[in-house]
Each structure stands twice: as structure tokens, then as C-alpha cells.
Amino acid sequence: DTGVSQNPRHKITKRGQNVTFRCDPISEHNRLYWYRQTLGQGPEFLTYFQNEAQLEKSRLLSDRFSAERPKGSFSTLEIQRTEQGDSAMYLCASSPLLFSGPYGYTFGSGTRLTVV
Amino acid sequence: KQEVTQIPAALSVPEGENLVLNCSFTDSAIYNLQWFRQDPGKGLTSLLLIQSSQREQTSGRLNASLDKSSGRSTLYIAASQPGDSATYLCAVTRDSRGSNYKLTFGKGTLLTVNP
Numbered sequence: 001d002t003g004v005s006q007n008p009r010h011k012i013t014k015r016g017q018n019v020t021f022r023c024d025p026i027s028e029h030n031r032l033y034w035y036r037q038t039l040g041q042g043p044e045f046l047t048y049f050q051n052e053a054q055l056e057k058s059r060l061l062s063d064r065f066s067a068e069r070p071k072g073s074f075s076t077l078e079i080q081r082t083e084q085g086d087s088a089m090y091l092c093a094s095s096p097l098l099f100s101g102p103y104g105y106t107f108g109s110g111t112r113l114t115v116v
Numbered sequence: 117k118q119e120v121t122q123i124p125a126a127l128s129v130p131e132g133e134n135l136v137l138n139c140s141f142t143d144s145a146i147y148n149l150q151w152f153r154q155d156p157g158k159g160l161t162s163l164l165l166i167q168s169s170q171r172e173q174t175s176g177r178l179n180a181s182l183d184k185s186s187g188r189s190t191l192y193i194a195a196s197q198p199g200d201s202a203t204y205l206c207a208v209t210r211d212s213r214g215s216n217y218k219l220t221f222g223k224g225t226l227l228t229v230n231p
Contacts, residue, residue, distance in 0.1 A: 006159075031217060042120070042205055042221025043160070056215070091159055095217070104150045104165035105219065109158055 004108035006092050012114045013082055020078045021111045025094030032075050033105070034067060035091040036060065043091055049075060050097075082115045089113075118143045122206055122222035129196055130230050137191040137225045139206030144187050147209040147216040151180050151191050154203045154224065163191070163204075168211060196229045203227070 005024040013019050025032050030051055035043035046065070048056045051072035061067075064082075069075040079086055093107040119142045129135050139149070148167050152160040164173045164180040166189070172181040179192040193200060203226050207219040 004159075033217070033219075035219075040223065042207070042223050043219070044221075045218050048217055056218070093160075099148065099165060099167070104148065104162055106162060107152070107160040112157070 004094055004106050006108035006111050010112045015115055018080045020076055023075045023092030029094035030097050031095045033093045034077050037089040084115045087115045118220045120220055120222035122225050126226040128228040133196050134194050137204050139189040141187045141208050144184050145211045147211040149189050149208045152205040198229050198231050201229050
């Protein structure tokens, strides 16, 4: 397993267009998370899946955002009618239900979205 | 609402120096605390995770300590190297049944190790 994979790495889109990002977590991990990070800030929580169930959505996630995790495997995050304020790094992470040892959440390399 | 603060915001040290990064959090009811490293334009790399019942965790040249009651954690880096240059982020999860998975991050400390 090569860790958490995110695609694409970069996305430039025009305002008003829809975009979709994909995340492939570590296969043994039940939990999957999406975070958003803007310049100079720490990541902020967007949503959480346990297996295929979406158990929490942040208030940061407007109705234009939707996330899915069919069959509890990969996940997609879609943004409809993008706005310039959506420009950010979108990070996916996965984790087991219980942690053992010194390592915890595994993050992907992120998708950098630029809305022009 | 949990708030995580990291001091200093930026730190520059000569190669070989030992250094300490600080993290404080306002709500001591945490489930765990994790330190991450982030290189420019990249994702996060997990460094160390400390469970709320633990006092410290070590990996190689890194040692993280946790004082839950005072709401503080430190990340100690021994014999710093230029390759350690990155932003270091601290994050905590809440000790709450059903929501102990959500990370609350600080803004990070930008570390530069000069050769």
C-alpha cells in the first residue's frame, strides 16, 4: 500500500464550473476525512466517513459541496458552481478505528484548487 | 471551542542545534495529540501521535511530550538538519464519544535550519 493517494494534484478552473477530486485511502482504514487548507492556516475539517457512511459534515461545507464514499473504498469531493473563495488545498486523510503505536492519521499530498 | 496555538510562528536555527516547538490548546479534554510536518505545497506527514494517557512519544531524533492538564505539548528535535526545514503542525482531537476523530489544527511553526 503506497499511502493515501489524491488526484488531481492541481486543478485550475473558471468560476462557476464544477470540479471533482478523488481520494484513495489506505485500504485497511475504515475512516476517511476531508480537510481544507488556505495559505498560512492549519487545515480545517470538512467531512468524515466511517466505511461508506458520511457521519459528519462541517458547517464550512455549503450546499455546493458534496462528498461520497461508495462501498467504503475511495472517496470523491465535488464542488459545484465554484467561487474564488473555494481556492485552497483540499486534503484527504485516512485512519484506522483505533490507533496503536506512535503514528496516527495518514494524509495525502492534497489537491490544489485555483478558481479564476 | 478548542483553539490550538503554536509558538513561535517561525524559527530559524543553525544546523546541529537542538530545538523545541511549542503547542498549546484551550480545552484539556483531548483524546490524542498529533504532530505533523508539511513541506511547501505538499500534504501532511505524520510525525508522532500521543494518546491522552501518555506523557511522551519518541521517534528517532524527535520527542513529543504532552501535559494534558496544562494544555501544552512540545516537539523536541535533536541535532537539527537542513532537511528538517518545513512547517510543523500540531493538532488535537476531542475526548468525546462519537467525535474523537476530528483534528483541530494550529497554524504551524515554520522551521528553517541553516547549513
